[in-house]
Amino acid sequence: MARNEPTHGTDGAAGAGESAGRAPGRRKAVRYAVPVAVAGVAAASIGIGTALASSGDPDLPKISAQDLIAKVAKSDAQQLSGTVKITTDLGLPSMPEGLSLGDGPGGKAGHGPAGKGEGADAASPQAKLTELASGTHTLRVAADGPDKQRLSIVERAAEYSLIRNGDQVWAYDSKSNTVHRSTAPKDAKGGKEAPEELRGASPQDLAKKTLAAVDDSTSVSVDGTAKVAGRDAYQLVIKPKQAESTVGAVRIAVDAKNGVPLKFTLAPKGGGKAVVEAAFTKVDFGKPAADTFAFTPPKGAKVTEDKDAKDGKGGKAGADGRKKGLDESGLSGMNVIGKSWTSIAEFKTPGGVGPGAGAKGAKGGKDAGPAGALLDGLGSKVSGSFGSGHVFSTRLVNALVTDDGKVYVGAVTKDALVKAASK
Structure with missing residues (x-):
């Protein structure tokens, strides 16, 4: 097994993290992305799963922590497709009968009396993707440049898909046969960016958010190698130095060839199994088929749009249906x-x-x-x-x-x- 000497976080490491494509307008959020969003809370958090069975740790050339962080920051895989198996175990307490975490003054948020999406937008990403906050899920992901992404949550008898193709963003819930249509939000430069729901649901997104927060309060080292989804990877370990933190360590498996994070594991200081772990079980960095991002509402599906959403005063809500004046x-x-x-x-x-x-x-x-x-x-x-x-x-x-x-x-x-x- 190739081992590497521990290297503590330095200004160089922090700089590498900041270069990971983070828009200026989002830097404030980055300051609390770890420990809230990256930990799977603000965010709605993401996943546990193990990679395909390893045939042994690969023997790779030694690399420093700073160089490995820089490799991640420079990675620019514009095209990929694969499967991510995720599980989240925050140890959330069980809710009393009739009460859920999403409940509001009017009852279950985003759902009708039966909790099945009746009288509401069941395909809305804000309602559906909160399911990733607990349990084990299988995701299929694909990307072809900045304007085409797809994320599908695969269930036993149903599938939920969030598809961005150019300016159009479609969300489809096969269980309720409902569709939610919206327009891709604009980035800081006026161009279109991927909706928030299409970010943060993969090992890459989780890893880059974490690395963007690396500073002198963080210890960073390279701890051997691993085989993830059939690819050779380095193991990057990140640990907070602050005693008040409840995070034990973050372990990121980084593709040795292209620097893409293949697996993300967050362990609590209290020990036990990981709280969050997202891992590719299959990954292909080739160009996905064009029809991967094509979508036409199925016959008989109920279609809602952002412009149909109203806030409590009868005014139009923001681009994603949230009330104006509220944060993310x-x-x-x-x-x-x-x-x-x-x-x-x-x-x-x-x-x-x-x-x-x-x-x-x-x-x-x-x-x-x-x-x-x-x-x-x-x-x-x-x-x-x-x-x-x-x-x-x-x-x-x-x-x-x-x-x-x-x-x-x-x-x-x-x-x-x-x-x-x-x-």
Whole structure:
């Protein structure tokens, strides 16, 4: 097995990460992409799966961590197709009967009373792709340059596909036979870019978001080699130095030939199996067939468009159906405390989710509504100069919800959240 000496993160490493094609307008998001989005939370997070059986670790020339990071940053695979097997295990608590993480004041978000998409846009990417936040899933992915991408979630008896072909973006849910049509958003230069839902669902996207955040708070090393989807790869290991972080390590298998990340694994500091791991089981860097990106709504399918979406006041929503004035997470007033691995997102929920959110003057318990009951039943009570609140924990991410509706969330310890809220 080829081994390489550990190399710690340096300014050179950080520079390599920043060169990975990140648009200036997105750098603020990068600061909290690790630990929130990259960890699979803000993001809606992505996947676990192992590669095809290895016949032994390949014997490759030694390479430094800085050079391997630079190789990833320079990788520009415009064409590829393959299968990614993903699983996410955040250790989220079970929701009480009748209540889900996506519930809002009007009931189940994006779904009718039966929770089957009745009376709603069942093909909307914002509703469908949240399913990747837990469990094991198989994705088929394809790309042919910046204007053509396809991502399909393959289920036992159904398939969900998100297809970008030029300016047109189609989302199709075969289970409900519904189609959602939209227009590709514009990038910082006025050109069309891939929708957010088509980014972040592969080992490459996860790896590049992580590497973009590498700085002097990070230890980076090359730890041997591996065989992933039949291709030789180097193993890049990234570890936070900050004690408050709940991230143990991120391991990225990098294609030895073209620098494309083939596998991404995020392990929690507490040990146990990975929280997030996305791996190609098959990959081909040739040009996909043209009809891969062609789509025509099936006969009888219900088609909705972004322009059909309305906000609560009857005005048109943004390009992806979200209300204007809200950030990417659908929450207003986002503030980021700290940096790098110990970044904490602070915001106030639109309707409030503290124990008093369910009814005017309520203090929790039965009178606090579903959200209050959830807090009392699943969260641990904490207090500080901010007052009191509840801390909710997963295997990676902790969240503090204060009684007045403020939320502090990050891949950090409980004590770090209480300290941030008390400032």
